Amino acid sequence: MMTNLFSVFDPSTNIFNMSLNWLSTFLGLLMIPSMFWFIPSRYQLIWNKTLITLHNEFKILLEPNNHNSSSFIFISLFTMILFNNFLGLFPYIFTSTSHLTFTLSLALPLWMSFMIYGWLNNTQYMFAHLVPQGTPAILMPFMVCIETISNIIRPGTLAVRLAANMIAGHLLLILLGNTGSSLSYYILNLLIMAQIMLLILEAAVAIIQSYVFAVLSTLYFSEVN
Template sequence: MTNLFSIFDPSTSLMNMPMNWNSTFIGMMLLTNIYWMMNNRYATMWFIPMNILNKEFKILLNPKTNKGTTLIFISIFTLIMLNNIMGLFPYLFTSTSHLTMTLTLALPLWLSSMMFGWIKNTESMFTHLVPVGTPMVLMPFMVCIESISNLIRPGTLSVRLAANMIAGHLILTLLGNTTMNVSMNLMPIMLFTQMMLLTLETAVAIIQGYVFAVLSTLYTSEVN
């Protein structure tokens, strides 16, 4: 079991420096050249989905009063997606499989939006605690339920992302260890299964980054 979970071990170091966490910044270094070099196919391919995300996030947020807010969530999506995909490469550490990384992203977003909402829009935040059409008898219970749901939002965001990354990597690791011990007749089937799972994990890596960014946008839009 120690060898199985060693892919999530962040303790590998070189000269007392945690080198595993440096893989978090590899993807961001690959993106920097598209912001100062001339437009090319690589930059065009990257900016098309970013523009689509920008338009989608503007629907959830008010673009007149929150100019530039969508760039925060697009950056979060980019960071999470790149870390998820980079973790599928051999010998690269998946930082998003740890709550240290995911909770660091979710908690400041939630805390800042809650502070802004309760300071600037106090009446609106109180109205969110009681949904429209709630009977008078159920109002105290709805306040408790809505308060608990607001408090667990950063936890659900971070745990969802980390759990999905851990589950997919564990399945790939188990199949990889099993493939080494099967007969040659079953080898093509195992390789095909691993290729399909790797394709699925690539899709999950993109979807989980999108879900994290969209839910963060929705939580922020409630404050406004």
């Protein structure tokens, strides 16, 4: 039962034995060029306002380190994750952010680059960061182990958080949707209303999870400076 339930997330779309699932990640490239040729619409103005707001928020996190321009990296990360999260809400479109292959491919290189940058440029600070200020001498070895482990698992927690949240909502929608054929007309109306509410909730989760991923990446970057 569980195998059949989770098999809905397996990459299975293909034409002539060529997998088309991961092409959903690149669909945005077909729509982006039009922004450079048409007069800005209300949607583009809203999106620009959103990007400016994100830049100001990320700049606050990075301001002590004078790396304000780095916020554009995390804005791009937010945009990419948000786009793929929303694509997964449409029928018959592969949800790439529900797979650890995709989320780890985003989190692991970011974390590795932060660690390499921090240990090469701020070695003394990175060592000092392993022992929080005010820690008793007898607890310092344990704190070093705890801080090291918590630092190592950061890319995993980033990846699992995003993938698990996307899978959970989709699974609930699928479970409720599969029961529709066996329900009465009155109960079916209630089910449709519940599905619509869940879809709205999933849209909010798509925004929140992309924002959380970008903010945590920004915080991890600010810690190595």
